[in-house]
Amino acid sequence: MGLSTDRIVNNQASTLEHLFCSICHEVLWHPVTCGTCEHSFCETCINEWFQHQQRCPNTCEYQQRARVPHLLTQLLSQLKATCKNTTNGCIEIIPYEALEKHEQTCLYEMRKCQGCLKSILKQNVDQHELQCEYLEILCINCQATYRRRDTHNAIECLRNQMKNQNNLFELKITSLENDLKRQTELLNNIDQQQKTLIGQLDKQSREAEGRQWIR
Ligand SMILES: [Zn+2]
Ligand SMILES: [Zn+2]
Ligand SMILES: [Zn+2]
Ligand SMILES: [Zn+2]
Ligand SMILES: [Zn+2]
Incomplete structure (x- = not known):
């Protein structure tokens, strides 16, 4: 245009x-x-x-x-x-x-506020976003995002923190369970190898005995 x-x-x-x-x-x-x-x-x-x-x-x-x-x-x-x-x-x-x-x-360019989506002079947007009630902010304690106007109370924050902790524990438990499974498999493998080895030794000694008889 x-x-x-x-x-x-x-x-x-x-x-x-x-x-x-x-x-x-x-x-x-x-x-x-x-x-x-x-x-x-x-x-x-x-x-x-x-x-x-x-x-x-x-x-x-x-x-x-x-x-x-x-x-x-x-x-x-x-x-x-x-x-x-x-x-x-x-x-x-x-x-x-x-x-x-x-x-x-x-400086008279308009920009949208990420929170309330209103058009605001570009030069005022930063100032506005520092206070905009609709802007999502991150709680550094519980990592939840919420609109500034919906500030969560201390109980909700604690509940979120506990949920995060539980998730962390569950992750840890799963990883421990996986470790255990891997180690059991390893042990089974070793067991199997041992059995095969003993079988072979048995067979060899029987054959040796057989040869002695023939002589
Ligand atoms: Zn032409
Ligand atoms: Zn043209
Ligand atoms: Zn201009
Ligand atoms: Zn706004
Ligand atoms: Zn929080």
């Missing part, structure tokens, strides 16, 4: 009309130029266009120019615009080329 004409403050209708994107009919934003017809479009507009179309909006064979025409860059750079956060209180008038950078750092 382009930059809305309403936001341009040094509006000269005669120049402005050369700076329109013919897809969104707003002032070009991140322009790219078709080298065949020399028309320019916002980068996002032309990308969206080619998701459904094969040819340039002017029906020509689209070939993107390596650079947009110098005159176009020059005209665009003369524009000045209001910040997108004007309605939140930002009164800055910003040159076209500095607009993007300003808006990335504008």
